[in-house]
């Protein structure tokens with residue numbers, strides 16, 4: 001990788017398209033940051049597809065709530081968006097770029113997608129594996145190859161932002177459920193995503209943590225970024241001022 005490419009990887013501009021190195025870059029879609037077109041997906045061995053011919057778009061710079069009852073495919077849609085699974089039919093685009101196996105095989109394009117789109121999983125424990133909260137938050141920026149002072153700056157910012165400074169030395173598996181959620185969110189935010197996806201983020205939150213999450217997400221959107229939440233919590237979607245999409 002050339003020095004210029006390294007620089008581009010570390011500080012992607014909001015307008016930079018996700019692209020495979022050997023393809024002509026696709027112009028970013030100015031209206032929608034995410035576009036699902038006729039997407040179907042079935043898990044291996046499942047009797048029925050988890051998603052059947054689903055189309056929607058997520059406008060840039062707003063909050064969108066993907067809503068629907070249990071089993072309607074909300075989590076699956078987020079997995080496809082992150083490229084963790086791929087549609088059996090239809091296309092998923094982020095910034096105009098199709099998220100498919102070919103994109104994920106290109107390490108530079110995959111890295112840009114991971115930096116640009118962050119996902120906080122429904123069960124935060126699956127995301128936490130470092131010996132301390134501080135190391136957990138620093139891990140992503142370190143993997144991005146950021147300089148040590150920038151890693152330290154982002155770590156301190158996220159510790160403070162999510163009320164974790166006093167818990168910095170604690171092992172993540174010794175946090176309470178709400179603290180684990182805040183830690184998982186801090187880890188994703190430390191990567192500086194343009195699009196922040198959260199899967200059922202209000203599960204198990206007390207009133208205070210719920211209010212803090214709403215405030216943080218509203219401020220995140222006010223800063224020009226995009227939020228996509230998968231939730232069955234209508235009050236939460238309304239508190240975010242989110243556009244509602246039903247699956």
Ligand SMILES: Nc1ncnc2c1ncn2[C@@H]1O[C@H](COP(=O)(O)OP(=O)(O)O)[C@@H](O)[C@H]1O
Pocket residue numbers: 043044046049050068069070071072073074075076077
């Ligand atoms: N790993 C899996 N293997 C097989 N089927 C799955 C798996 N994960 C989810 N499903 C099925 O896919 C459908 C959609 O699930 P999911 O995306 O988790 O919905 P939601 O998040 O809206 O509750 C459900 O019928 C569910 O049982």
Ligand SMILES: [Mg+2]
Pocket residue numbers: 074075076122199200230
């Ligand atoms: Mg789900």
